Amino acid sequence: MYRITTESICDVDVNYLQQRNCDVLFYSYTADGKEYLDDMWRQPQQQESLYAALQKGKPSTSLINQSRYEQFFLERLQTEDVLHIAFSSGLSSSANNAFLAAQKIEKMNLPHKLKVVDTLSGCGGMALLVEHALDMRDGGATMEEVWRWLEDNKLRPRHYFFTSDLSYLRRSGRVSGAVMLIGNLLRLCPVMRATDEGKLVAYAKTITAKKAEQKLIAEMLSQAEGGVDYDKTLYVAHAWCPQTAQAVADLAKLTFPRLKDIRISPIGSILSCHCGPGTTAIFFWGKDNCR
Structure with missing residues (x-):
């Protein structure tokens, strides 16, 4: 065994x-000078304290x-x-x-x-x-x-996500300061994906979160194993935006009637420190071992 x-x-x-x-x-991560274990949200109050820390500045991860x-x-x-x-x-x-x-x-x-x-x-x-x-x-x-x-x-799982606030991606070095200012002003929601190297890249920009939600499902329709007949699990993860995650899940149900199940869950503390509140992501099996 x-x-x-x-x-x-x-x-x-x-x-x-x-x-x-x-x-x-x-x-683990550090916020306000104190180290916390990424306990996978076993303590609900830890979500509240991390959210508060994110409003003040960027907690550091280890x-x-x-x-x-x-x-x-x-x-x-x-x-x-x-x-x-x-x-x-x-x-x-x-x-x-x-x-x-x-x-x-x-x-x-x-x-x-x-x-x-x-x-x-x-x-x-x-x-x-x-x-x-x-x-x-x-x-x-x-x-x-x-x-x-x-x-x-290992390259079959597809990762797609977007955020409604570019400030946190700016802090983690994913976008420039100018892009952040213009993006937030115009309400741009960049859509990002994981590459074959396991890195994250922005590849599309949408106006408003609603269009970003539709973009995620469009990508799934294009990339999922079986296309519209995808019959495996879909993970929907979010950082303090459960309503958006539910909207994405509902759209997925309408688009993929044979889905095995949809699992909605909060993004863990480590990735939340980098993507920030307002991030919604989907994860599913792709049609091939290449992203």
Whole structure:
């Protein structure tokens, strides 16, 4: 038997992951000089405090260092093999630290094996991969088979999102100050996507959030496995804008009548620090392994 592990930035309900025997390594962030664990919103009041901190300035996020990975892996390798599903290397150096930890542990010649996957995904895209890996494991697949499937299919999850406030993307360096000022003045909502390198890029601009919602669904219609007949899970994530997320979900229901299910959830604290309030995202299985 083997253990599948992942990181809090996948934004899957932590209780659900625990029920499925999936361990989580938690990120952290700092606001007002105090460090907080990215506890995947197990404490509702933490959402309120982070929102308040975002209004004052940009909280800082911390990557997971090599030492923390080593400790996390070694605790589990005492009794079983470990397959770790990591956050995109295109958005954080954490994945590289995970690989460095794995290389160091490999030299210890332990009786149990460790494999790490750089998902090139985050949030709901990462959630799709984690859930599929758990389904494969529970269906009898070996760790090697699950690892190989993840490596061969990790670019299939599509990530599309938009924000109604460019200020936070400006703080994280995604847009220039001039673009932010003009965009906010004209009520521009940039639509962004994840690339093959696991990075985020803006590729379209819409006027008003309503048109941005329609743009997300149009992209899904073009990119989803099966097109209008898409019959798998759709993740809809949001940063303090549940009404917008619900509007996107409702539009998806009308467009894709065979949807298996739609899961609406808040974006976790780490990504919220960078995208800011007013962000809405969708994640679904693409028709091929290329974004």
